[in-house]
Amino acid sequence: MDKEWERVIGRLGRWVDFEHSYKTMDQTFMESVWWGFQQLWEKGLVYEGKKVILYCPRCATPLSNFEIAMDNSYTDVAETSTVYKYPVVGEPKTFLLAWSTTPWNKLATPALAVSPTLDYVKVQQDDEFYILAQERLTMLRGDFKIVERYQGRDLEKLQFAPHYDFYEGERSPQDKVGVVIADEFVTGQEGTGIVTLAVYGEDDYRVMKAHDVQLAEHVDDEGNLKAAVKPWAGMNILEANPLINEELKQRGLIYKEEPLTHSVPVCYRCGTRLYHAPLPAWFINIQQIKEQLIDHNEDINWVPEHLKYGRFLYGLENAPDWNISRSRYWGTPMPIWVGKDKSGELARRIVGSMDELKEWAVDPKQVSKLIDLHREFLDEIELWVDDGKTIKGKRIPEVFDCWIESGSMPFASRHYPFENVAEFDSNYPADFISEYIAQTRAWFYTMHVISVGIFGTHAFNNALTTGTILAEDGSKMSKSKKNFPDPLKLIDQYGSDSLRLYLMSSAVMKAENINFNQKEVADIRRKVFVIWWNVVSFYQTFAKQTQPTQPNKPEHILDRWILSRLETLIQQTTDFMDSYDLVRASRTLMEFVSDLSNWYLRLSRERLKAENNQEPSQVLGYVLYTLAQLFAPFAPFFAELIHHNLVDDQTSIHLTDWPSVDQALRDTQLETEMAMVRKVVELGRAARKEHGVRVRQPLTTVTIAVSENQLPRAVERFQTLIGQELNVKKVVWRKVTQDVPLTVLLDVKLTNELKEEGEARELIRAIQNLRREAGLAASDRAKMQLPDWPDRWQAEIETKTRTQLVKGEGPLLLE
Ligand SMILES: [Zn+2]
Numbered sequence: 001m002d003k004e005w006e007r008v009i010g011r012l013g014r015w016v017d018f019e020h021s022y023k024t025m026d027q028t029f030m031e032s033v034w035w036g037f038q039q040l041w042e043k044g045l046v047y048e049g050k051k052v053i054l055y056c057p058r059c060a061t062p063l064s065n066f067e068i069a070m071d072n073s074y075t076d077v078a079e080t081s082t083v084y085k086y087p088v089v090g091e092p093k094t095f096l097l098a099w100s101t102t103p104w105n106k107l108a109t110p111a112l113a114v115s116p117t118l119d120y121v122k123v124q125q126d127d128e129f130y131i132l133a134q135e136r137l138t139m140l141r142g143d144f145k146i147v148e149r150y151q152g153r154d155l156e157k158l159q160f161a162p163h164y165d166f167y168e169g170e171r172s173p174q175d176k177v178g179v180v181i182a183d184e185f186v187t188g189q190e191g192t193g194i195v196t197l198a199v200y201g202e203d204d205y206r207v208m209k210a211h212d213v214q215l216a217e218h219v220d221d222e223g224n225l226k227a228a229v230k231p232w233a234g235m236n237i238l239e240a241n242p243l244i245n246e247e248l249k250q251r252g253l254i255y256k257e258e259p260l261t262h263s264v265p266v267c268y269r270c271g272t273r274l275y276h277a278p279l280p281a282w283f284i285n286i287q288q289i290k291e292q293l294i295d296h297n298e299d300i301n302w303v304p305e306h307l308k309y310g311r312f313l314y315g316l317e318n319a320p321d322w323n324i325s326r327s328r329y330w331g332t333p334m335p336i337w338v339g340k341d342k343s344g345e346l347a348r349r350i351v352g353s354m355d356e357l358k359e360w361a362v363d364p365k366q367v368s369k370l371i372d373l374h375r376e377f378l379d380e381i382e383l384w385v386d387d388g389k390t391i392k393g394k395r396i397p398e399v400f401d402c403w404i405e406s407g408s409m410p411f412a413s414r415h416y417p418f419e420n421v422a423e424f425d426s427n428y429p430a431d432f433i434s435e436y437i438a439q440t441r442a443w444f445y446t447m448h449v450i451s452v453g454i455f456g457t458h459a460f461n462n463a464l465t466t467g468t469i470l471a472e473d474g475s476k477m478s479k480s481k482k483n484f485p486d487p488l489k490l491i492d493q494y495g496s497d498s499l500r501l502y503l504m505s506s507a508v509m510k511a512e513n514i515n516f517n518q519k520e521v522a523d524i525r526r527k528v529f530v531i532w533w534n535v536v537s538f539y540q541t542f543a544k545q546t547q548p549t550q551p552n553k554p555e556h557i558l559d560r561w562i563l564s565r566l567e568t569l570i571q572q573t574t575d576f577m578d579s580y581d582l583v584r585a586s587r588t589l590m591e592f593v594s595d596l597s598n599w600y601l602r603l604s605r606e607r608l609k610a611e612n613n614q615e616p617s618q619v620l621g622y623v624l625y626t627l628a629q630l631f632a633p634f635a636p637f638f639a640e641l642i643h644h645n646l647v648d649d650q651t652s653i654h655l656t657d658w659p660s661v662d663q664a665l666r667d668t669q670l671e672t673e674m675a676m677v678r679k680v681v682e683l684g685r686a687a688r689k690e691h692g693v694r695v696r697q698p699l700t701t702v703t704i705a706v707s708e709n710q711l712p713r714a715v716e717r718f719q720t721l722i723g724q725e726l727n728v729k730k731v732v733w734r735k736v737t738q739d740v741p742l743t744v745l746l747d748v749k750l751t752n753e754l755k756e757e758g759e760a761r762e763l764i765r766a767i768q769n770l771r772r773e774a775g776l777a778a779s780d781r782a783k784m785q786l787p788d789w790p791d792r793w794q795a796e797i798e799t800k801t802r803t804q805l806v807k808g809e810g811p812l813l814l815e
Helices: 002-011 027-042 103-108 134-139 152-157 202-210 237-250 286-297 306-317 354-360 364-368 402-407 421-427 443-455 487-494 496-504 518-542 557-578 582-609 615-631 636-646 668-691 716-726 752-773 791-801
Strands: 046-056 074-087 094-100 111-114 119-125 128-133 145-151 179-182 194-197 254-265 275-284 301-303 336-340 346-350 392-395 430-436 460-466 699-707 728-736 743-746 782-786 803-807 812-814
Touching: 002 487, 027 046, 027 346, 027 402, 027 443, 046 202, 074 103, 074 237, 094 103, 094 194, 103 237, 111 152, 111 202, 119 134, 119 152, 128 134, 128 194, 145 152, 152 179, 194 202, 237 254, 286 306, 286 443, 301 306, 306 443, 346 392, 354 364, 402 443, 430 443, 443 460, 487 496, 487 518, 496 518, 496 582, 496 636, 518 582, 518 615, 518 636, 557 582, 557 615, 557 668, 557 716, 582 615, 582 716, 615 636, 668 699, 668 716, 668 743, 699 716, 716 728, 752 782, 752 791, 752 812, 791 803
Parallel strands: 094 128, 111 179, 301 460, 430 460, 699 728, 782 803
Antiparallel strands: 046 275, 074 094, 074 254, 111 194, 119 128, 119 145, 336 346, 336 392, 699 743, 782 812
């Protein structure tokens, strides 16, 4: 696979450093990751908190996401669903109705949650009042009467009396209990639209923490109730469930109970029922550096631009603290050692290098032999966690989230700061980085966080973000489906440069997805490279010089125009490249090829062929070579081919300097005027078509009506050009005062003279076609038998076609 990849990359003309690739599992890389983490720690940006994850009480271990995504991860159980009554403080006989399937959680439910936007009602049944979501009224038994209505967020002003309060003694003054919180995670899909909150739920924990609700954990590591839960201390939570409900029923705090069969997660190792538990986890405090993260986004040039204040900024503004610890075996172990002193106080040491590991090792010999920092070698090493070397500590079992490793790449790949300090300092932040759009929230984000956290600056100056290349039908490209062409075959058929230019000018460079289209690659070959090559061949056939050289300001208006266009092209391409806008750079270059061929060369053929005219050759040679220089980053192979043809095959175009703009050759007004003239020609041709007059039929006059500011400085410079292109005898400019669009009027009245001239032109063309078909050379003389021709034009026809006209049946070409 690696070799195949290398071959494609080589054929594509991409530079990739295959020899010095880094691996995140290298000891040097891991040591730098440790160093970076220690930096963040010392800046106070790391804290230990809790994260709620699925937990197996029998194995005493958390399970990761992929471990509960397996087919033996869920089982159906028959249980009870209960609607509990929570008395509202200050409103006698009034209760909030909350639904739950975990009675054990009711032992420590200090808060209830509602949806902020749902409608809620207070209903009367007999002599009691109940509050619940309006759309859940169907769960009530018997008749009821609505007595009051609320929006969910109105309920936040209520207080309720908790069923139990075992942790009253541990409460700090700011800890809240008995509160109602409105949060979006609550829906009206099931239950009563009111949810009980305990720390054993992911949303629960988040909401409680955000609202300073007391976070009491009443279950131990083995799934048993802790000592504080007096009546049932030590009992397994599932065994306690019916006992708890029985007691609450006696206290009149249960509205109803119903059997419920539902699917619950179980441990794939031992089959034990899992539950969500708050477990120790390590975080980077994003909130503390959020402002700096947003500030340093200002220093980054994003391509496409909308990512800067769009997706990336939004991600920064809404980022939660980053949980960086994982319960896994593989990965870079977190360098945190903890131990307890005699009084049970916790002490910890954060290690930032191999030297520190040696310095604090209880048995330094263990470390001197160490060649790998993975868990299998590291976990058994004990460190002194206090500076007096009295407390032995063990490493915490967690490894880093792998995004810590990829986010540390800029310095860890160079083993900074243990090596390459000067090189790193002079190359940081990186000039540019390129990856696909999903990395905006992942790799680009994690590098930014780590860089701002450690170095106080952004990690890269320019981020070029690409989309995804999909198969032609819009599905994902897949090796097994073989739904995309073999890149090497494609390159053989159309050339690397066609493929490169196709991709670089496409929306994939603007972070949008494209459906790969082989026909468009073929089009680029035809419309850019074949046409360009034809211009080169013409130049080589007729050029009056051997090497391209820079001309002085030429005489002819077309020469002046193409040189000015070229200088403008240099300016635009340079500007677009400087801002990493490869799409506009490549599209601008492609348009120029068409202008060069369809306008400049088409109108300049005769001048270029003329024996005694050196100037147009010099102009065309200079334009062709400079164009190749500008194309070199996009089409490196074709650019080099041009160099070999126009200069020599011993040197390379890639070692020449990037072209600079010669302002003396620029005449932007001429460019504007020529664009207008081309428009005139286009409109004039359309008018011919409309009146059914062929291009070869000469006409007397064209009248061009333009507003004052559109009128060329010197109209006489364009008379011949327009006259030839539209095949008219006279070009008249009419200035109009109002600002009206350009209008082109053709006088299509035909005199006999004009008709005869038109016939003569058609005849010349027809004879030339017949001569070509008969295989005659330009110098061969011939005879043409025809019934008739315009007499006045006989001499011209005979000269132009080198064919003598004779009367008779025809047309018949006689050699
Ligand atoms: Zn288990």
